[in-house]
Each structure stands twice: as C-alpha cells, then as structure tokens.
Amino acid sequence: MARxxxxxxxxxxxxxxxxxxxxxxxxxxxxxxxxxxxxxxPGWPAWxxxxxxxxxxxxxxxxxxxxxxxARFVETVLAARRxxxxxxxxxxxxxxxxxxxxxxxxxxxxxxxxxxxxxFAADGTAPFRFVLDRARPGLGRAFRDAVTSLDRRLSHP
Numbered sequence: 001m002a003r004x005x006x007x008x009x010x011x012x013x014x015x016x017x018x019x020x021x022x023x024x025x026x027x028x029x030x031x032x033x034x035x036x037x038x039x040x041x042p043g044w045p046a047w048x049x050x051x052x053x054x055x056x057x058x059x060x061x062x063x064x065x066x067x068x069x070x071a072r073f074v075e076t077v078l079a080a081r082r083x084x085x086x087x088x089x090x091x092x093x094x095x096x097x098x099x100x101x102x103x104x105x106x107x108x109x110x111x112x113x114x115x116x117x118x119x120f121a122a123d124g125t126a127p128f129r130f131v132l133d134r135a136r137p138g139l140g141r142a143f144r145d146a147v148t149s150l151d152r153r154l155s156h157p
Contacts, residue, residue, distance in 0.1 A: 002072065002092050006100040006123070010078045010087055013104040016121035018132050022143040023117040026151035030083035030107040030114045036150055037105050038077075038086040047153050048146040063088060071095055083107055097128025116147050 013019070026033065036043060041063055044054035053066040063075045074092040079085050090101040100123040108115045120139065122132055 002074075002094045003098075004092050005090055005098055007076075007091065008089050008100045008102050008121075010102070010104070012089070012100065012102045013087065013119050013121045016100070016102070016123055018120075018122045018124075018129050020120040020132065020136055020139055021117065022140050023115060024144055024147045025110045025113055025115050026147055026154075027113040028151050028154035029112070030109055032154045033107050033114050033116060033150070034083040034086060036154060038080045038082070047150040048142075049149070050142050050146070062091075073101075078102065079104075095128075097125040097131075098122065099124045099128075118143050118147075 008016075036047070041054045041056045044051045044065075050067050051065060052068055053064070055064050056062070057064050057074070061077055063073075063077065065073045065075065067073075072094050073090045075088040075090050077086075077088045079087040085104060085106050087102065087104040090098070093101070095101075102121045104117075104119045104121070106117040106119070108117075122128070124132075
C-alpha cells in the first residue's frame with residue numbers, strides 16, 4: 001500500500017536519523033555523470049540493476065522509480081545543479097515503516113574523472129531503521145556495481 005511521506009528539504013540529507021554514504025571514483029567526467037543521473041532518468045535501469053523503471057514526471061520536476069522486489073517511489077527533485085549535485089526526496093512509497101527519505105548524488109572532479117558520493121537519508125519506525133542499518137553492506141555493493149556499470153557505459157557509448 002502506497003503512503004505519503006513527510007516532505008523534507010535538501011538539508012535532510014545531512015540531518016536524517018539514518019544516513020548511508022558511499023563514494024567511488026570513476027573515469028567519466030562530472031558533466032557526463034550528471035547527464036546520466038539527472039537528464040537520462042529512463043536510462044537508469046541500463047546501469048543500476050536494482051532499478052526496473054525510472055521515468056521523469058511533471059516536466060522533470062519529479063520521478064517515478066520502481067525497484068526489483070516491488071518497491072515503488074514517486075519523488076520530487078530537490079536539486080539539479082550541473083555538474084555538482086542531483087538530489088530528490090521520496091513523496092510516496094510502498095516501503096513499510098518509512099516516514100521520510102531523500103537521496104543526494106554529489107559529484108566532484110577527481111583527476112580526469114569524478115568522485116561520485118551517494119547519500120541515502122531516511123527516517124522511519126525503529127524496525128525500518130534497523131533493517132536499513134543491516135542493509136548497509138548490500139546497498140554499498142549495489143552502489144559500487146551501479147557506478148562501475150555507469151562508468152563503463154559512459155566510456156563506451
């Protein structure tokens with residue numbers, strides 16, 4: 001059953017009760033990574049294996065995302081500042097126990113490539129927070145695999 005979450009701003013990424021932060025360097029330039037994240041939303045399933053559907057809604061002001069396993073999200077884009085940051089909050093989800101969620105992708109130059117830092121920020125019931133804490137290694141692996149796949153995709157279009 002889909003539920004509306006508490007609307008949060010970009011500051012939530014730094015203050016959420018649960019913050020999972022992962023980073024990886026890629027060879028692609030920040031502008032190319034930003035384009036893949038923010039402008040080619042339908043392309044996410046090609047490089048992020050957990051994503052089965054991603055599409056912009058509201059003329060790009062939001063997104064609809066579906067994950068393997070059945071999780072669904074309707075999101076609002078909070079920031080799309082080329083080429084540094086792409087962030088969004090979850091407005092509606094079927095994820096049990098969630099109260100607020102936001103994600104931020106921060107891109108910084110790293111030599112000739114990019115340092116990609118993904119922050120997953122959330123609040124929810126105690127069982128929800130417990131599950132997220134235990135999911136940290138799996139989410140980290142999913143992030144590393146996705147960013148590696150994205151880098152390959154951007155290097156060999």
